[in-house]
Amino acid sequence: MIDAHIHADTRPYEDFEKMAISGIDKAITCAHDPLRMTTSEVVLDHFHRLVSNDVKRANENGLKLYVALGLHPRSISKNHEIIIQALPNLLQNNLMVAIGEIGLEKTSSQEINVFIEQLKIADDLKAKVIVHTPRTNKKEVTKTTKKIILENINPKLVIIDHIDFDIVDDLIDQDFTLGITVQPLKMAPQDAVNLLKEYGTDKFVLNSDISSSPSDPLSVPKTVHQMRLADFKEKDIAKVSEKNASAFFNI
Ligand SMILES: [Zn+2]
Numbered sequence: 001m002i003d004a005h006i007h008a009d010t011r012p013y014e015d016f017e018k019m020a021i022s023g024i025d026k027a028i029t030c031a032h033d034p035l036r037m038t039t040s041e042v043v044l045d046h047f048h049r050l051v052s053n054d055v056k057r058a059n060e061n062g063l064k065l066y067v068a069l070g071l072h073p074r075s076i077s078k079n080h081e082i083i084i085q086a087l088p089n090l091l092q093n094n095l096m097v098a099i100g101e102i103g104l105e106k107t108s109s110q111e112i113n114v115f116i117e118q119l120k121i122a123d124d125l126k127a128k129v130i131v132h133t134p135r136t137n138k139k140e141v142t143k144t145t146k147k148i149i150l151e152n153i154n155p156k157l158v159i160i161d162h163i164d165f166d167i168v169d170d171l172i173d174q175d176f177t178l179g180i181t182v183q184p185l186k187m188a189p190q191d192a193v194n195l196l197k198e199y200g201t202d203k204f205v206l207n208s209d210i211s212s213s214p215s216d217p218l219s220v221p222k223t224v225h226q227m228r229l230a231d232f233k234e235k236d237i238a239k240v241s242e243k244n245a246s247a248f249f250n251i
Contacts, residue, residue, distance in 0.1 A: 002245040003027040003220045005101070005130060005161055005179055005207035008054040008065060009034055009046070015210065015217040016061035022221040026251060029054055030068040030101040030130055032211070037075035040082040046075075051095055066251055067093075068100035068130050070118055073111045084117050091127055097249040100130025101161065104145050106137075112144075116152055123153040128249060130179070133162045135186075142167045150174070159205065159248065162186070165195065172199055177248050180240075181209040182219035189223040193230050201236040205245040 001024045008016075008029040019027065029050050037043050050067045058065035069090050071083050090096055102118045104111050122129045131149065133142045142160075149158055160171055161179035164187060171178060182192050196204060208219035216222070220241055227237045245251075 001025065001220050001224065001241045002205070002251070003208050003210075004159070004205040004245040004249075005030055005181065005209050006217075007032055007034070007209070007211040008058060009049055010212040011210055011217065013057055013061070016058045016063045019217050020062035022218050023224075024063060024220060026064045026066065026246075027058065028066050028068055028097060028130070028207075028245075028249065029058075031070055031075070032072045032101065033075040034212075037077050040077045040079045043071070043075060043077050043080075043083050044086070047090065051093060055095060065095075066097045066249065067095050068098040069096055070099040070102040070129075071114050072101055072132065073103055073105035073115070076110060076114050080114060084114070084121070087118065087121050088125060091125060097251060098128040098130050098159075100159075101132040102129065103132035103134075104141050104148075105132075105134045107141055107144050112148065115145075116148060119149065119152040122157060126157065129153065129158045131158055131160045133160060133167065135162075138164070139166050139170075142170065146170060146174070149176070161207070162209070163195075163204075164191075168195065168199060172203065176203070177205060177244060178203050179205050179207055181207050182216070182223050183209055184214040184216060189219070189226040192223045193226045193232075196227070196232070196236075196240060197230070201232075201239040202244075204240045205248065206240050
């Protein structure tokens with residue numbers, strides 16, 4: 001199985017063992033805002049931790065970790081141009097499989113500009129992108145997010161993440177891949193099963209988004225278990241828990 005969106009830097013060593021024992025063999029750890037991201041030096045140190053310490057901690061437990069690096073809307077640092085300019089070079093690292101997570105939180109003009117700059121780089125380099133959608137004002141912000149994506153990048157390069165019943169209808173007819181974050185307080189495994197029953201398994205990838213907020217490192221295997229109990233075919237279970245992510249990230 002692949003957990004397509006985690007924040008390994010916020011989790012203890014033992015979580016990676018639990019994930020590996022439960023059948024997760026690969027995960028993508030995404031850049032976010034674990035500190036006050038006041039300067040680009042802080043952001044770059046965060047990136048460094050993901051590609052070095054966290055990759056090592058996960059690998060030691062049998063979990064192959066890949067990274068997505070980029071400027072999260074909550075971590076736009078003062079001198080953020082340095083980060084934007086560094087992205088093409090960072091993408092040379094084989095472990096970096098996407099720019100992410102990026103996107104909009106409040107749709108401020110600064111957020112929009114930083115988002116567009118990163119989408120353009122990804123489109124030019126044919127790099128994959130993981131796009132965050134917020135908890136607050138989700139439907140409205142996602143409409144703006146969708147419009148900006150369609151104007152700036154081939155939608156086949158994009159995962160739009162944290163999909164729920166409120167926004168799925170606005171996105172399902174486009175060429176995006178859609179991420180379902182199975183997480184306490186957001187979406188239980190059974191909710192994910194209901195969504196997949198209604199919309200099929202072709203477009204979706206499962207993830208836990210484990211972070212310092214309430215989250216469950218076993219979200220993906222627990223959802224797979226619920227899909228088996230709900231009589232999904234093994235080939236459809238494989239699509240959302242591994243095959244779609246493997247094809248998208250080329251891992
Ligand atoms: Zn996240």
